[in-house]
Amino acid sequence: MSGTNRADKVVSLFLTSSTGSQVKELPLGKVNPRTNQPRKTFNDKKIGELAESIRERGVLQPIRVRPNGSGMYEIIAGERRWRACNLIGLKTIPAVITEGVKDIEVMAEALIENIQREDLVAFEKAMAIKEMIECQLALTGKKMTLEAAGKMLGLTRQRVCQYLGILKLPEHILEKFCQSDLNEMHARALIMLRGLIELQEKLIDDIETMGLSGQQAIEWAQQYLSDVPVKTSVHNLVSKSDKQMNKLKKDWPNMTAQQQIACRKELGELQKRIQNTLNELKKPE
Template sequence: MARLKGLGRGLDALFSGNDVGGDGVADKLQDVEITSVKPGKYQPRTNMDQSALEKLAESIKSQGIMQPILVRATGVDSYEIIAGERRWRAAQLAGLTVVPAIIREVADETALAISLIENIQRENLNPLEEAMGIQRLIDEFGMTHQTAADALGSSRSGVSNLLRLLNLSGAVQELMMQGKIDMGHGRALLVLTPAEQIAMANRIVIQKLSVRETEKLIQQRNKSPVSKSRKIDRDLLALEESVSERLGTQITIKSGKNGKGNVVIHYSSLDQLEDILNKL
């Protein structure tokens, strides 16, 4: 399993003026042909808002590109973006033919980590995109919630709360991706069953409910005669979070009848599975 070294310094170290890349090779800052650059394969953002890109393009027309993009060479005069895809796309809209770029020689695993961390810290990701990016750091580099938090300059609890959003039903996650509900709504919905989550999320969108209004409605539902089962749901979510953090991967606990149920351990490779089994 790939392991990262030095990420705890945070992203600032990557752009602090240090002219040596993570592999000990001097960085190169130069203008590169915009057509010689292609999007990176480690971009965590799933959607790019066109109006935001157009606004950034207008800024680039008047101010230029204030922060160089970070790329690595993939051939002669051919580059792959590690960080800064939004700036590259906006530069095309602005009619630029060249872009300032820092050229760095990095391995695949380092490129992934830098891309995820740069985008999470700098690019105003949707909370769910951020959670997915953090989960990739955990899955592909064996990070714990704490080491991921250190790499991102965040808190362990902040990382854990983001990762819990991945337990929302698929339909609710899609609404969050579209910006129709926010992280506060998502956290409130976690205590509900998947079917209840969808129903409440649709109500949030239709009635334009605030997070506080949503929390109040859910609290009222939890005072109903079936509140005992809802308490169990909350307890299971807390247990899922605790075990997930301990094992460094997503855990799903599904309760059935008569106290029976299933525990699902998510893993992305045999190396990660072996690492998880060693922790059990």
Template sequence: MSKRLGKGLDALIPSLNVSEDDKVIEIPLKELRPNPYQPRKTFNEDSIGELAQSIKEHGVIQPIIVRSVLRGFEIIAGERRFRASQQCGLEKIPAVVRKFTDQQVMEIALIENVQREDLNAIEIANAYQALVDQFQFTQEELSVKVGKSRSHIANFLRLLQLPEDVKQHVSRGTLSMGHARAIVGVKDDKVKKELANLTVKNEWSVRYLEDYIKELEEAKQPQKNKPKDKRKDPYIDQVEETLRDRYRTTVKIKHQNDKGKIELLYYSKDDLERLLELLQGKIS
């Protein structure tokens, strides 16, 4: 992640630091509630457990930052410390109370997590969209706020166009950002889901997936100056599908008058060697 921040957020970061002049108070955990704008939906339990063990031995060294709200306090920075303290069974936690607007709270929650790379791609996309919806930011204004290029913002927001099943794969990490960017360009949602499932099942690389999508798109293009093909034999369709599943690659069968040829496409030397091993195994 880039260390450059937009001017708006850059001015906010010092307010997250605790100095010797700050008044630190002990706040009961039951009076605290998480930041409602927190984009991170899942926390690493092992990491929280390690922090809890450290707190048991040394206490909470760095106070959390909160703001006063109706019926208690809202956590601005330090939710991991809060969760770990709950796990330890503590009743109170050291905190510094500051004043923040809703917009500042939202921006801080986003930048604190994004800079630490704690969010997955879908959580980042949702956080960006929330800022756009809540404060009517343009993509250009948002790019300045978070210190990222406009294309970076656009690429993440496009991920929200993916079907829910595909977004779940991205959230779990079974699909990478590169895979998601390739799939989101496909128009048909049904095809997007099929591509996602094939990619996860067969462990396709991003390059392999991109080439596979390219093959699909080219197959849809009308052939110029050529007569239209006769309706394809359903049996040939079935055989192609069987071979695609078996060899995990694009398969074309060219058939005419009971004669023809079978083409297996490969996209790298490693891919070719993989196919040769499979074919040799079938022959031997």
């Protein structure tokens, strides 16, 4: 199934059947973008490429708009095409005029179009997926599963998780991440170091200063993790034992002969138990 078909399928799930529409050539000056457009930035180079395509072939797919009062229209989907038409000085643009669309439905369609058709930066795509899930909840009262979101967008559940994981980064790390325009592989590397704030800060600084690719960042994160001491239940046991042993050595000179004999016996039993445990652990599964 093509990306466009997937987008149409998803949009049909969000938009109500009572919505009416018509196609019309609208003056560009009467069309405005939405103020809460999910996409925050646009790639000027790609807008330019689209503009040249439109100059040669025209607008192949109408934008979608809704009336916004006083003869004006608000873009639901197709802001890139609108920008490209403005860039080459066109006077009108073909548009599907959709009546009776709720704000939440407008948001849903814009999100789907952006996720499917735009090269959003990783953070924007993460926000769009999050907002799409919230839109589904607002429209139907049911929470969308990650599997369902992935199926709708042509992404695996793992990819959806990776995108959403970006939003779980510490705020100051996330700010650097956004400013550096990094991708989801960079985010995956940072998430691998979850809970290790100093290492996350070090990694994102290395990414910026050394220009690490996403794959390189993952490899560096793996190396960072290999250098982190691993604490286990045995570590805690040894730590407690060290304290007890130090206390024993301190108290030893003041013990009676009978107490010293008892301590030696108990230490001998402890030694046997440790050795037996080591022998058990060496046995094949």
